[in-house]
Amino acid sequence: MKLLILLTNQSKLHLIDGELHPSGFWAEELVVPYKRFKQEGYEINIATIGGIRPTPDETSIDPNFLKYVRPEHSENHDLEASKEYIQVIENLTDLHHPMNINTLTEKQMASYDGVYISGGHGAIGDFTKSDALTQVIRWTLELEKPLAVVCHGHCALLALRDGESVWPFAGYRMTCFSHSEELVTNMAGKLPLVLEVEIKRLGAHYEKADTIWDSHVVEDRNLLTGQNPHSSKALAEAFVKKLNSANQ
Numbered sequence: 630m631k632l633l634i635l636l637t638n639q640s641k642l643h644l645i646d647g648e649l650h651p652s653g654f655w656a657e658e659l660v661v662p663y664k665r666f667k668q669e670g671y672e673i674n675i676a677t678i679g680g681i682r683p684t685p686d687e688t689s690i691d692p693n694f695l696k697y698v699r700p701e702h703s704e705n706h707d708l709e710a711s712k713e714y715i716q717v718i719e720n721l722t723d724l725h726h727p728m729n730i731n732t733l734t735e736k737q738m739a740s741y742d743g744v745y746i747s748g749g750h751g752a753i754g755d756f757t758k759s760d761a762l763t764q765v766i767r768w769t770l771e772l773e774k775p776l777a778v779v780c781h782g783h784c785a786l787l788a789l790r791d792g793e794s795v796w797p798f799a800g801y802r803m804t805c806f807s808h809s810e811e812l813v814t815n816m817a818g819k820l821p822l823v824l825e826v827e828i829k830r831l832g833a834h835y836e837k838a839d840t841i842w843d844s845h846v847v848e849d850r851n852l853l854t855g856q857n858p859h860s861s862k863a864l865a866e867a868f869v870k871k872l873n874s875a876n877q
Contacts (some may be wrong), residue, residue: 630702630876631672633741634663635639635730635762635785638681639751644819653684654749656714657858658779662745662865669869671742673723675713678759680729686749689858690714697813699859700842719796731761738768743872748780748806748858753821763788770797770851775875777868779855780806787831799832803854804847807837 631770636659642652671772677683681867692711699707738744746775756762766789769776778786782804784806791797811817829835837856838845845856846863853871855864 630670630872631674631741632872633738633744634659634673634675635744635746636675636677636683636727637747637749637751638677638679638726639754640684642750642754642816643821644816645821648819650750650816650819652749652751652754653686653689653778654751655658655858656685656689656718657684657710657859658687658747658749658782660714660717661861662747662777662779662868663721665862665865666745666871669873671872674728674741675723676720676728676730676733677841678730678755678762680727680731682725683727683818684751685714685718686727686751689749690718698765698777698842698857700844700869702838703859716780730759730765733761733765733767735772738765738774739772741774742876743775743777743868744769746778746782746785748778748782750781750816750820752781752784753824753846756782757787757822760788773851775851775853775868775871777853777855777864778805779861779864780857781824783828783854784822796831798828798852800834800846801852802834802836802849803828803852804836804845804856804860805854806857807841809837810841813841825844833839839859 692707695707
C-alpha cells in the first residue's frame with residue numbers, strides 16, 4: 630500500500646502589492662494526515678515541483694498563532710501541537726529530499742493507491758503554474774485513484790482541462806479554504822487569487838462549514854476535499870476509509 634503526498638516548494642509568496650510574504654506548506658495539513666496514513670500501514674512518498682525541499686509556514690508551527698486558525702470552541706492544545714509538528718517535520722527525511730514532480734511517470738503514478746495534496750498559501754505560488762503537476766493530476770484521474778485535497782492544495786487542480794477545455798471537476802461538490810477565512814488573514818485583498826472564487830468560477834458546487842475554521846469535508850466520487858487546517862484530521866479519516874474500500 631502506497632500513497633503520494635504533494636507539497637508546495639515555495640517559502641515566499643508574491644502578493645499583488647509587490648510584497649514577498651513568508652509562506653510555505655501548512656504543518657497541520659501535512660503532519661496530521663501523514664501520521665494517520667502511517668498508522669494505517671501506508672508507505673508514503675513526498676514530492677514537490679523540482680524536488681525542492683519544502684518549507685513549513687512559520688506561523689503554522691507557532692503556538693501563539695495556532696489559536697487564530699482553529700474553531701473558537703476547540704480546546705487549546707496549541708503548544709503540544711506545535712511541538713509535535715516541529716518534531717515530525719524535523720525527523721521526516723523525505724522532506725529533506727523529496728521526489729521531483731517533474732520526473733514522475735504514468736507508470737509510477739499507477740503504483741500509488743491514492744494521492745494527497747497538502748495546502749498552505751505557498752501553493753498559490755507554484756501549484757498553479759506547473760504543467761508537470763497538472764499532468765500528475767490528470768494521470769491520477771485517468772487511473773481512477775482516490776484524490777484528497779485540503780485548504781489551498783486545490784491550486785493544483787485549477788489548470789486541469791479535458792480535451793474540450795472543460796475543467797474535469799465542474800459539477801463536483803467540494804470545499805476549500807473559504808473567502809470568509811481568507812478575509813481575516815493578513816493577506817486579505819493582496820493574494821493573486823481567492824480559491825473559493827476560482828473553483829466556483831470553474832463550475833464546482835462549493836460547500837463550507839457554518840462557522841469559519843470549523844472542520845468541513847466533502848466527498849464526491851474519487852475526490853475528497855477539506856476546507857481548512859482543522860479539517861485535516863477528518864479528511865485523513867475519510868481518505869483512509871475511501872482507500873480501504875477501494876482496496877477490498
